[in-house]
Amino acid sequence: MNLYITHSSCRLHDNGPDHPEIAQRMSRIQDQLISSQLFDWIPQMESRAASDAELLLCHAASHLENIKAKLPKEGVVCIDDETCLTPGSLLAARHAVGAVLDAVDAVESGKAQKVFCNVRPPGHHAEYDHAMGFCLFNNVAIGAAYAFEKYGYERIAIVDFDIHHGNGTESYARREPRVFFASSFESDIYPFSEAKSDIPNMLKMPLPKYGDGERFRTVWRELAFPALRAFKPQLILISAGFDGHTLDPMANMRLHEKDYFWITEEINAIAKEFASGKVISVLEGGYDLEALSLSAREHIKALFELHL
Ligand SMILES: [Zn+2]
Numbered sequence: 001m002n003l004y005i006t007h008s009s010c011r012l013h014d015n016g017p018d019h020p021e022i023a024q025r026m027s028r029i030q031d032q033l034i035s036s037q038l039f040d041w042i043p044q045m046e047s048r049a050a051s052d053a054e055l056l057l058c059h060a061a062s063h064l065e066n067i068k069a070k071l072p073k074e075g076v077v078c079i080d081d082e083t084c085l086t087p088g089s090l091l092a093a094r095h096a097v098g099a100v101l102d103a104v105d106a107v108e109s110g111k112a113q114k115v116f117c118n119v120r121p122p123g124h125h126a127e128y129d130h131a132m133g134f135c136l137f138n139n140v141a142i143g144a145a146y147a148f149e150k151y152g153y154e155r156i157a158i159v160d161f162d163i164h165h166g167n168g169t170e171s172y173a174r175r176e177p178r179v180f181f182a183s184s185f186e187s188d189i190y191p192f193s194e195a196k197s198d199i200p201n202m203l204k205m206p207l208p209k210y211g212d213g214e215r216f217r218t219v220w221r222e223l224a225f226p227a228l229r230a231f232k233p234q235l236i237l238i239s240a241g242f243d244g245h246t247l248d249p250m251a252n253m254r255l256h257e258k259d260y261f262w263i264t265e266e267i268n269a270i271a272k273e274f275a276s277g278k279v280i281s282v283l284e285g286g287y288d289l290e291a292l293s294l295s296a297r298e299h300i301k302a303l304f305e306l307h308l
Pocket of ligand 1: 241284
């Protein structure tokens with residue numbers, strides 16, 4: 001069973017004018033699914049709002065208090081060079097996290113096997129004690145922490161193919177040895193992470209500027225998939241960022257929609273071998289609206305095995 005989770009409140013977050021992380025990102029993905037005549041085939045639900053206690057599964061209390069204190073009554077307040085808050089930002093973030101928690105509940109109860117969370121703000125740059133890189137709370141990491149705590153999972157893989165390194169998820173992997181974090185990303189762009197994989201439960205795969213789909217596929221095929229199979233995940237969470245697309249303005253990679261279809265099929269295969277097919281995919285980046293909507297559509301087609 002497949003499940004698509006979203007919430008209209010995720011659109012309430014706004015980074016202000018001329019910012020690439022906009023609410024239309026979510027609606028363009030959904031519109032693309034509708035116009036491709038896929039949406040009617042996908043069961044859907046609205047996400048709940050994560051509670052304070054749930055946000056704190058992966059974050060310092062001071063971080064949540066800081067967001068609450070800085071939340072403006074009107075207008076836009078920026079908390080760093082690229083991350084801003086509007087009055088609806090905390091509610092938006094609660095629903096983004098809540099979608100992943102609902103997804104964990106759904107795969108655990110048998111309501112779903114594969115879930116796509118069409119949510120924002122994104123999460124993988126959010127650190128334990130501060131927001132950064134358009135991210136307020138780490139949606140995927142909180143989902144993993146919730147699955148460990150509520151359902152007693154022992155091994156969860158987080159797979160991140162966003163073109164920026166998920167530094168916040170790396171921090172989480174350093175605190176949580178039951179996670180295996182595999183990530184490909186373009187070297188020497190934001191957030192300028194170290195390329196070295198220096199802990200056993202993390203695999204970083206830096207990619208060269210202007211790398212193409214073959215380069216991308218090679219590192220996943222030769223490095224990540226064997227490591228994931230050795231780890232034997234009981235659940236796979238995907239940080240699904242589509243900003244490696246050749247048309248995306250935020251990086252220099254040359255990926256195409258078909259590369260996202262390919263990697264999703266490969267992740268599905270690993271989930272079937274070890275995780276009873278359970279995969280939860282959560283939207284991260286992707287800033288060219290047309291490339292984002294087409295890439296996400298191919299990802300969702302492969303994830304949900306929609307051969308229409
Ligand atoms: Zn990104």
